[in-house]
Amino acid sequence: METISYFELNSLDIANLEKLYNEIKIFLKDKAKDLAVIKVCKVENHISEHIKLMNELNEKEAKKYILIGQSLFLTIYNAKKIVLGVADGYIFDGFFEILLACDLFFSTKKSEFGFPCINYGLIPAFGSLKLLCRGIFEQFVKYIVLTGAMINAEDLYNKGIINKLFENMRSCQKDIDALAKNFSNKSKFALGLAKESINHTLFASLEDALLIEQNAFCLSFSNDDRIEGIRAFLEKRRPNFKNRWEDIYNTL
Amino acid sequence: MLTEEFIDELYQLLTSINDTINVVCFYGTKGSFAVGADLKTLQEFTATDAKYFSIKGNNLFKYIEKADFISIAEIDGYCMGGGIDFAASCDFRFATADSYFSHPGSNLGFITGFGGTARLPRISNLSFIRELFYTGNIFTSSDLKKSNFLYEIFDNYDLMNERMRDFTKYFINLNNNTIREIKLQLA
Numbered sequence: 001m002e003t004i005s006y007f008e009l010n011s012l013d014i015a016n017l018e019k020l021y022n023e024i025k026i027f028l029k030d031k032a033k034d035l036a037v038i039k040v041c042k043v044e045n046h047i048s049e050h051i052k053l054m055n056e057l058n059e060k061e062a063k064k065y066i067l068i069g070q071s072l073f074l075t076i077y078n079a080k081k082i083v084l085g086v087a088d089g090y091i092f093d094g095f096f097e098i099l100l101a102c103d104l105f106f107s108t109k110k111s112e113f114g115f116p117c118i119n120y121g122l123i124p125a126f127g128s129l130k131l132l133c134r135g136i137f138e139q140f141v142k143y144i145v146l147t148g149a150m151i152n153a154e155d156l157y158n159k160g161i162i163n164k165l166f167e168n169m170r171s172c173q174k175d176i177d178a179l180a181k182n183f184s185n186k187s188k189f190a191l192g193l194a195k196e197s198i199n200h201t202l203f204a205s206l207e208d209a210l211l212i213e214q215n216a217f218c219l220s221f222s223n224d225d226r227i228e229g230i231r232a233f234l235e236k237r238r239p240n241f242k243n244r245w246e247d248i249y250n251t252l
Numbered sequence: 253m254l255t256e257e258f259i260d261e262l263y264q265l266l267t268s269i270n271d272t273i274n275v276v277c278f279y280g281t282k283g284s285f286a287v288g289a290d291l292k293t294l295q296e297f298t299a300t301d302a303k304y305f306s307i308k309g310n311n312l313f314k315y316i317e318k319a320d321f322i323s324i325a326e327i328d329g330y331c332m333g334g335g336i337d338f339a340a341s342c343d344f345r346f347a348t349a350d351s352y353f354s355h356p357g358s359n360l361g362f363i364t365g366f367g368g369t370a371r372l373p374r375i376s377n378l379s380f381i382r383e384l385f386y387t388g389n390i391f392t393s394s395d396l397k398k399s400n401f402l403y404e405i406f407d408n409y410d411l412m413n414e415r416m417r418d419f420t421k422y423f424i425n426l427n428n429n430t431i432r433e434i435k436l437q438l439a
Contacts, residue, residue, distance in 0.1 A: 082386055103382055103386065104379065104382060104383060104386070105379060134373075134378070159377070160376075160377020160378060160379050160380055160399060160400075161378075161379055162379065163379045163380070163382075163383055179387070182387050182388075182389070183386070183387075185359065186358040186359060186386075186388065187358055187359075187360070187361035187362075189361065190357055190358040190360070190361050190362055190363055191358050191386055193362075193363045194357065194358060194363045194369065194385040194386060195382075195386070197363060197369035197370075198369045198373060198378075198381065198382060198385060201369050201370040201373065202373055202378075204370075206370060206371070206374070206439070209369075209370030209371075210310055210314070210367050210370045212369075212370070213363070213364070213365065213367060213368070213369045213370050214303065214306045214307065214310060214365055215303075216363055216369075217302055217306050217362065217363055217364065217365030218299045218300075218302040218303045218306065218365070219299065220302075220357075220361065220362035220363050221294075221297050221298065221299045221301070221302035221362065222298075222299040223361075224361075225361030225362075226294075226360065226361035226362040227295065227361070228361060229359065229360035229361030229362070230291050230294055230295040230360050230361070231295065233291060233359070233360055234291060234292065234295070239359070239360075239361070241361060243361075
C-alpha cells in the first residue's frame with residue numbers, strides 16, 4: 001500500500017498556503033500514511049508573479065499571510081511524522097522556508113536557493129532563519145539573507161542542509177520510494193519521538209536537551225513497540241509495530 | 253557493551269584519575285568501539301528502569317565531556333546506538349575507514365537515552381543526523397567524516413595508533429585547570 005502523501009507548493013498566495021496547511025493536517029491524521037513529500041518546482045520567472053502578489057497585500061492580508069506561513073512551517077516542524085522536501089529549480093523566499101521546515105531535504109543539482117526578498121524590501125518571516133542559524137554557521141545565514149544571493153544546491157549539500165542531490169526529479173523517485181519502504185519497517189512512535197527530541201534539543205541548552213531526550217527515552221519504554229521491536233530483533237524476524245501518534249492526536 | 257556495570261566501573265575509574273592525567277583514549281575490542289546497551293536487558297525495562305539507566309549513562313558522558321582531561325574516541329569497527337553517544341561526549345573522534353555507524357532505535361521501537369539527539373546536532377550536520385536517527389541505516393566512516401562527527405579517518409588501526417601517539421603529545425604539558433577552562437569556554 002502506498003504510504004506516501006504527495007503535496008505541491010506552487011504559489012505562496014494565502015489560499016494556496018491554507019490549502020497545503022489543511023492537507024498536511026489531514027495527512028497527520030491518516031494512519032495509512034507515514035511519509036509526506038512536499039515538492040517545490042519553480043523557475044526564476046515566477047519571482048515577478050510573487051512580487052506582484054506581495055505588492056497587492058494590504059496590512060491585514062500581510063498579517064494573515066505571515067500567520068498562515070508560520071502555522072504551516074510549525075505544523076511541518078512539530079509533526080510527529082516525517083516530512084521530506086524536494087526542490088527543483090529557482091527556490092526563493094517562502095518556498096525555501098517551507099522546505100527548510102521539512103525533516104529531510106532532496107534537491108536536483110541544478111537548483112538554486114535564496115532569499116531575494118531583501119531586494120524588494122522584505123525579510124523571510126515564516127520561521128526558517130532561527131532554524132538555519134542552528135543548522136549552519138550564522139555568518140553564512142547572514143550572508144544569504146542580507147545579500148539576497150542565490151546559493152546552489154551543492155553548497156547547501158556541503159553545508160549539511162540538503163541530504164541528497166539528483167540529476168532530475170525523475171531520478172529522485174527511487175530514493176523517495178526507498179525512504180518510504182525504510183520507514184514502513186520502523187516504529188512510527190519511535191520515529192516521532194526521535195524527531196521531537198532532535199527538533200526541541202536544537203533550541204535548548206545542553207542540560208535541558210539531555211533532559212528532553214532522557215524523558216523521551218523513558219516514554220519509549222512505556223509502550224508496546226519497544227517490547228515488540230527488541231523481541232523481533234532477538235528472534236530475527238520483522239517487527240509488527242502498532243503504536244501510532246494518531247491514536248493520541250486524533251482524539252485531542 | 254554499555255551495561256550498567258560497565259558504566260559504573262568506567263565512571264569510578266575516570267573519577268579516580270581525574271586531575272592526574274591529561275589525555276584519555278577510549279577504544280574497543282573484538283571489532284567494535286561500543287555497540288550500545290544490552291537488548292535483552294532493555295527488553296525487561298520499565299519506564300522507571302529506563303530513567304535510572306539513562307541518568308547513569310548521562311552522568312558518565314557529562315563527566316567525560318566536562319572532565320579535566322582530553323578525551324579521544326578511537327573507533328575501529330562497529331559503533332552503534334549508545335556507542336555513538338559515547339563518542340559524541342569525547343573531545344575528538346578518530347576512526348578507521350573500515351568502521352560502521354548506526355543508531356537503530358527506530359527499528360527497535362525506542363530512541364537513544366544517552367544524549368545522542370542532544371549532542372549530535374551540536375557537533376554534526378543536522379540533515380545527516382536526522383537521516384542517521386530516522387532511517388536507522390548503517391553509515392561509513394567517510395559519511396561521518398563528511399558530517400563533521402569524525403575528526404580524522406585512517407586506512408587501518410596501526411596508522412590510527414601511530415597518529416594518536418603524535419597527536420596526544422600536544423596535550424602532555426597542558427595543565428588540568430587549563431583543559432577545564434578551555435572546555436568551559438567552548439561549551
